[in-house]
Amino acid sequence: MEPVGLAVGLVGLFSTCMDVxxxxxxxxxxxxxxxxxxxxxxxxxxxFEKWGEGVGIGNGELSDDHHPDLDNPRTYxxxxxxxxxxxxxxxxxxxxxxxKGLQKTPSFPLSGDPSTHGSKISRWQKTTWxxxxxxxxxxxxxxxxxxxxxxxxxxxxxxxSTSPKALTRNPSFKDLSINPSEQPYAVDIRELLRKIxxxxxxxxIRDLHLWLGAPPPNDVFNDSNDKRVQExxxxxxxxxxxxxxxxxxxxxxxxxxxxxxGFGKTVLCARIVQELExxxxxxxxxFFLSSRYDGRDDPFSAIRAWLTMMIQRSPAARDIVTKxxxxxxxxxxxxxxxxxxxxxxxxxxxxxILVLDGLDECTRMTNTDTKSVPHFLQELRxxxxxxxxxxxxxxxGDPVIQQGISDFTGYSEYTIIPDDVGPDLMAYSSExxxxxxxxxxxxxxxxxxxxMKTRSEGQFQWVKLQEGSLRxxxxxxxxxxxxxxxxxxxxxxxxxxWNRINTMGDSDKxxxxxxxRWTAFALRPLTxxxxxxxxxxxxxxxxxxxxxxxDCVDQDYVDSMILELCGSLIEVRHVSSSESIEHxxxxxxxxxxxVGFQEVHLSHFSVKEYLLLKTFxxxxxxxxxxxxxVVNERIHENTLAxxxxxxxxxxxxxxxxxxxxxxxxxRFMSYVTxxxxxxxxxxxxxxxxxxxxxxxxxxxxxxxxxIRKFIASKxxxxxxxxxxTSVSPLVMAIFCGLEDTVTYxxxxxxxxxxxxxxxxxxxxxx
Numbered sequence: 227m228e229p230v231g232l233a234v235g236l237v238g239l240f241s242t243c244m245d246v247x248x249x250x251x252x253x254x255x256x257x258x259x260x261x262x263x264x265x266x267x268x269x270x271x272x273x274f275e276k277w278g279e280g281v282g283i284g285n286g287e288l289s290d291d292h293h294p295d296l297d298n299p300r301t302y303x304x305x306x307x308x309x310x311x312x313x314x315x316x317x318x319x320x321x322x323x324x325x326k327g328l329q330k331t332p333s334f335p336l337s338g339d340p341s342t343h344g345s346k347i348s349r350w351q352k353t354t355w356x357x358x359x360x361x362x363x364x365x366x367x368x369x370x371x372x373x374x375x376x377x378x379x380x381x382x383x384x385x386x387s388t389s390p391k392a393l394t395r396n397p398s399f400k401d402l403s404i405n406p407s408e409q410p411y412a413v414d415i416r417e418l419l420r421k422i423x424x425x426x427x428x429x430x431i432r433d434l435h436l437w438l439g440a441p442p443p444n445d446v447f448n449d450s451n452d453k454r455v456q457e458x459x460x461x462x463x464x465x466x467x468x469x470x471x472x473x474x475x476x477x478x479x480x481x482x483x484x485x486x487x488g489f490g491k492t493v494l495c496a497r498i499v500q501e502l503e504x505x506x507x508x509x510x511x512x513f514f515l516s517s518r519y520d521g522r523d524d525p526f527s528a529i530r531a532w533l534t535m536m537i538q539r540s541p542a543a544r545d546i547v548t549k550x551x552x553x554x555x556x557x558x559x560x561x562x563x564x565x566x567x568x569x570x571x572x573x574x575x576x577x578x579i580l581v582l583d584g585l586d587e588c589t590r591m592t593n594t595d596t597k598s599v600p601h602f603l604q605e606l607r608x609x610x611x612x613x614x615x616x617x618x619x620x621x622x623g624d625p626v627i628q629q630g631i632s633d634f635t636g637y638s639e640y641t642i643i644p645d646d647v648g649p650d651l652m653a654y655s656s657e658x659x660x661x662x663x664x665x666x667x668x669x670x671x672x673x674x675x676x677x678m679k680t681r682s683e684g685q686f687q688w689v690k691l692q693e694g695s696l697r698x699x700x701x702x703x704x705x706x707x708x709x710x711x712x713x714x715x716x717x718x719x720x721x722x723x724w725n726r727i728n729t730m731g732d733s734d735k736x737x738x739x740x741x742x743r744w745t746a747f748a749l750r751p752l753t754x755x756x757x758x759x760x761x762x763x764x765x766x767x768x769x770x771x772x773x774x775x776x777d778c779v780d781q782d783y784v785d786s787m788i789l790e791l792c793g794s795l796i797e798v799r800h801v802s803s804s805e806s807i808e809h810x811x812x813x814x815x816x817x818x819x820x821v822g823f824q825e826v827h828l829s830h831f832s833v834k835e836y837l838l839l840k841t842f843x844x845x846x847x848x849x850x851x852x853x854x855x856v857v858n859e860r861i862h863e864n865t866l867a868x869x870x871x872x873x874x875x876x877x878x879x880x881x882x883x884x885x886x887x888x889x890x891x892x893r894f895m896s897y898v899t900x901x902x903x904x905x906x907x908x909x910x911x912x913x914x915x916x917x918x919x920x921x922x923x924x925x926x927x928x929x930x931x932x933i934r935k936f937i938a939s940k941x942x943x944x945x946x947x948x949x950x951t952s953v954s955p956l957v958m959a960i961f962c963g964l965e966d967t968v969t970y971x972x973x974x975x976x977x978x979x980x981x982x983x984x985x986x987x988x989x990x991x992x
Contacts, residue, residue: 471618509543529568741791860910
């Protein structure tokens with residue numbers, strides 16, 4: 227064969243290779259998890275094309291001034307072999323292991339995240355690819371890059387003819403991967419790849435967060451630090467019990483700080499966490515359990531929260547939890563899986579420090595099931611045995627907690643007494659008096675602060691509840707008399723407010739009790755707008771009480787129609803940051819209408835406990851103590867559920883809401899739809915509520931058109947396998963976990979048990 231014939235023979239082979247590489251490129255996913263390898267593949271393809279141009283091969287033709295080495299038979303044979311290897315690349319590599327190529331990834335049941343269904347790439351598919359598929363695809367891309375690099379080494383464009391048409395040297399793949407200092411663009415590419423790696427890692431962490439299922443972050447920790455008076459809460463850091471517990475060599479693995487209600491335990495615990503994060507070399511995780519936020523009904527939420535915080539702060543912890551995640555196909559980790567991951571983490575990461583505040587606020591304090599506080603403490607004790615983990619728990623001295631903690635080997639406890647918090651109480655009282663009575667001289671303010679501190683008997687909450695009586699127009703004598711006449715102890719203070727409410731006129735009394743009920747037993751804190759509408763609802767109303775709505779929701783309305791009615795039992799706060807994240811529309815609205823978007827809270831957790839022992843309309847009973855609390859709580863929950871059911875039965879309630887209209891008639895609908903699944907998942911459903919549910923979940927319900935639209939647009943948006951217009955009452959009842967209603971619909975209403983209006987999903991009653 228003539229020399230020129232040799233070079234011509236490479237033209238067709240080179241064109242075939244270009245086609246193969248381009249087809250390989252078409253398999254790539256657009257998902258950001260594979261962008262790093264996409265960038266490497268782009269670089270390789272670019273260099274391959276430039277090599278062809280540099281040696282005189284391009285557009286299916288051989289240049290007259292092609293590289294002379296291509297006419298050398300020996301060089302020709304080597305180049306031909308390399309090009310044949312590139313041509314055969316598709317048959318040896320198949321499709322890259324991109325997220326879309328993960329055909330064996332298990333499909334998960336329906337969850338609240340639409341992105342995990344249909345043709346979209348799920349978070350876990352991306353993460354699985356990042357952990358397993360990346361190595362395979364990396365080897366493919368690197369193999370291709372190596373072949374292209376060999377072409378540069380065998381026939382380098384550097385040594386081409388120096389005629390006027392000679393091509394300048396193109397950068398080789400080695401320039402990109404080995405010696406970036408010689409090629410400025412290589413530094414940019416490396417920086418890009420580094421950022422892509424960071425994005426992939428962040429995506430993996432986000433998926434782990436979803437899988438762990440920790441409750442949304444609340445503001446208790448930050449709020450407690452913000453409200454703490456400077457230089458207070460330092461006393462605990464110098465107590466022998468705390469110092470001894472901190473020592474790595476100490477046999478004390480668990481420290482229980484306990485004290486009566488209102489003694490500032492949460493603020494103290496927040497200060498301890500601050501100090502631990504500042505001084506500890508080991509990873510620190512904390513959870514502030516609160517009756518106001520998610521997680522209050524499951525103590526194991528603390529472990530989920532600890533794990534979530536640990537994977538964010540410790541790469542070793544993240545690797546351990548990731549390993550557990552890879553072995554599970556469940557979209558949300560079960561309690562058993564969480565416990566296994568927790569045991570493996572604290573066994574693999576020495577010296578973990580875990581803090582839990584407010585365990586006594588858990589609603590499962592006296593339960594005996596697997597989500598009870600006693601079972602939680604038992605599992606916690608088993609998990610930390612033979613580890614170096616340290617745990618600090620802050621709560622009231624509840625007998626249930628006392629019993630569970632006493633089973634720990636090597637535990638210590640500290641009981642807060644009034645003398646411990648005396649100096650802090652004086653500082654807090656002085657700060658409060660200074661803010662409320664700026665017109666009084668220093669001796670007067672000091673005298674009032676001292677009197678409040680003395681009368682409080684160690685309770686910060688008692689001092690806080692005096693805020694309303696500190697009026698600038700009162701004389702020193704009047705202020706002192708008001709404090710002297712205030713009963714000591716929180717229950718005595720609450721008694722005074724309760725008795726005042728019961729002496730009101732019928733209208734004000736009914737409204738005050740409704741405010742207290744919604745504030746204490748709603749599934750999340752209600753805004754002023756929401757509770758304004760909620761208190762107007764009754765279970766037997768024939769129409770929505772539009773005429774009862776206030777003309778304006780401003781500060782005067784809040785003062786006169788909420789705070790003055792309920793006194794010190796209720797307070798209004800600005801929207802928490804966690805709520806702003808979950809409901810971004812509140813951020814936009816609150817700038818213009820901040821009063822309406824403030825949240826209504828009980829002034830203290832002890833208020834809810836107090837209310838559970840009081841008789842509301844419909845809660846009269848001869849029971850007492852804990853049994854009375856349980857019965858009353860169930861009555862309150864059923865009452866609110868009946869009000870909600872009645873509310874969403876009116877078509878007018880849905881007006882404008884489904885169109886995302888900011889001027890929607892009823893803002894309370896935001897609460898109802900956000901909690902629609904949980905509103906009816908009650909421990910005990912009364913007979914009248916069950917009858918109302920059965921009636922509501924029939925096809926004759928005139929609001930089903932709105933409900934279907936809501937499910938399609940708000941819950942199942944983006945699910946291509948779901949028949950959006952045909953979600954049936956049966957499926958909705960199953961969605962809400964209403965077993966008795968499902969039974970009624972099947973047996974009494976002859977509903978289709980083969981209903982597939984949610985595609986191929988399998989339904990589970992909880």
